[in-house]
Every structure is written in C-alpha cells, then in structure tokens.
Amino acid sequence: MLSTLLSMFANVFSVIGGQVPERSFVAVKPDGVQRALCGPILQRFEKKGFKLVACKFIYPTKELLEAHYAEHKGKSFFDKLVAYMSSGPVFAMVLEGEGVVQMCRQMIGATKPQESMLRTIRGDYAIEMGRNIVHGSDSVTSANHEISLWFSSDELISWESATEHLRYE
Template identity: 50%
Template sequence: MFSRTARRVASVARRSVRAVRSNARPLASRVASRGVRTIVSKAPRTVRVAAKPKMAWRKWAAGAAVVGGAVATMALENKVVQAAEIPTGGVPGTNNERTFIAIKPDGVERGLIGKIIERFERKGFKLVGMKFLTPSEKDARGHYDDLKKKPFFGSLVSYFASGPIVAMVWEGKGVIKTGRVLLGATNPADSAPGTIRGDLCVDIGRNIIHGSDSPEAAQHEITFWFRAHEVSDWTPSNAKWVYEKP
C-alpha cells in the first residue's frame, strides 16, 4: 500500500515538473507579477547549490507548479489580467498623467466649487481623488515649500490655512499643462477671459485656485496631500469618446 502511494506521489511530482517546464513562461506572461515567473526567479538558494541540484529542483518545482498553476488557472478561467497599478503621482506624458488642483479658501467661501470642477470635467479630465479639509499652517508650509524664500511666503501660508480647501487629483493627457491654461495667469488681471481666474476673481491675493506647474510639482503635491489608497484608478464609461484608441 505504502509503495503504491509513494509511486503515485512521485508520478504527480514528475507531471508537475513537466508542466512547469512547458508552461512556466507562457503562464507567467499571463499572470502579471505573481505568476510562475516570480516563483521560479525566487527559487531558494539551497535549491540552486544543492549537492544534487537536479533532484532538489524537481522537488521544489513540484511545489511551485501547484502554486503557480493554481494562480494561472484562476486568472485564465476568470479572464482577469491585472494591469500594473498607476503610481499615485501618475505617469507624465500619458493618458494617466496627474495633477494637483486645490480650490483655495476664497473659492470655497464664494461657492465656486461646482463651477471649477465643471471646467475640468467638461474638458474631459477625470477626477481620481478629492478631499475637503482645513489645512494647518504646517500643511500650508509643506505645500508651498518651494516658495519659502519668497517675501510673500508668510502671508501666502496664512491665506492658504485660513479656511477649508478642496484638494483634488485630476488625470488625463496633458493635464498638468492644460490645467494651468484652464486656471489662467497667477494674477487675475493678466488672465484671459474664459479662464477660471479670468472669469471668477480680480485680486492676486485671492486668486481662488492652485494647480501644479510641472510633473515634479505634481508628484510632490499629490503625494503630500494624498495616500495611495485615497486616489482611485477607474475608467469612466465615456473614455472612448475622449481618447482615440491607439
């Protein structure tokens, strides 16, 4: 009885090894980062330097086949292929580029939240993160850290921390540059009609909105205000009408 069982186990192990050898590569390419490729690449060092490497490999590969094969089978049967997660700060130069936009206290107090959000949505950009909060002066200093040597830094910090803001992450092709165009010039007097500042404010000290001015600034500001789980990766139903398929 024992010998028969042993022979069955050995037979299963041999079939598993053959399955790993024949299917590891194609399965790995279908199962993102958790497929057989990851398992094989992380084979224990003791397996690689064992006195009898061939036998050790067979024993280890039999176990790998069970785990890797199960993962691959579930993924293929359910037709689920996990794409790599988009970094919190986005991917500049792609449709997944992201920018940080903040409606400042004066914009909130004047009831302009909906009008400002509408501008970005009408353009075709996607909202992937939003918070309503009152920043502390420490938060404001961290946000405007690149301006700390400017003479107006103190008043800017006080203004930004004087009331609630709406912090947002917007995603889309060219959203950093285009977002700045939608905002208008820092000084509303220099902003063209049709821009947010050109239409909705008059004083540089109350210019209602902030937007990242570079990929580096967007990365800093998004990760300063948002944790990874607070930014959503999602695809709106109208995406095919915003972007042409490549």
C-alpha cells in the same frame, strides 16, 4: 521584484494606451470655497474631459502648507500665503488625463488675475493676485509631489469612465 511593485500600485494607477496617465493637483483656495466656486470649477475640468480620481474638503495644516509652498520659503509673501491658505477650508482634487497639467494651467489662467484671459477660471472669478481662487500644479514633477503631500495612495481611485474611449484614440 518588478511584478511586486506593479501589483502594489495596481490600485493606484489606471492605464491608458499602456502608459500611466498624467495627473495634476488642483485646489480651490479658501476664497473660492467661500464664494461657492468648487462645483463650477470642478465642472469645467470634467466638461473638458479630465477624470476626477481624488478629492477632499480639508482645513490644511500649517505644516502641510509649508511643505506645499517650500519653494517660496524665505520670500516676503510666504507667511501671508500660508496664513491665507489656512484661513478656511480648501477643496483639493486630483485630475487625470492626457496633458492634464498644462491644460489645467491654461484653464486656470495667469497667476495675476488681471493678466488672465476671460473664460479662464481666474479671468472669470478673481480680481487680485492675493486671492486668486485656485492652485494648479505647474509641472508633472510638481503635480506628483503635491499629490503625495495632500493625498495618500489609497485615496487615489482608479476607475474607467464609460465615455473615456470617446476622448482618447
């Protein structure tokens, strides 16, 4: 049974050092897309050394967004958040690498752009919290959940970078 499960997921997960590498979900929000920031944002993560294993340009449905932001349902800003996130296309991606969730959060910056350090994505590009350019998973558990909402398993591509050996011992 274990071998069956492993073979089912062989095309989904690549292995670094005998372990399944960490993955994070990142989405450039409609304001970031409109401002042509998809490329510069992706480039920051790739230059850091994280590997892109999935991406898509999508108009998210209300149902997808309600599932994604379910923890905020019932809060005063929920409907406005769903409306904003469905107001235009989103560039959704999955990044892979050691410590990718925490490092992406650091690279993205604080939720409130005015609290973000310069040289973070929000510190450099965002002005107000309601239009803060990008979403990044806040934990490995959230990342796995968000990835499963936005991507099917066959959309996650396992591949080995020619320079991967330079990033990890």
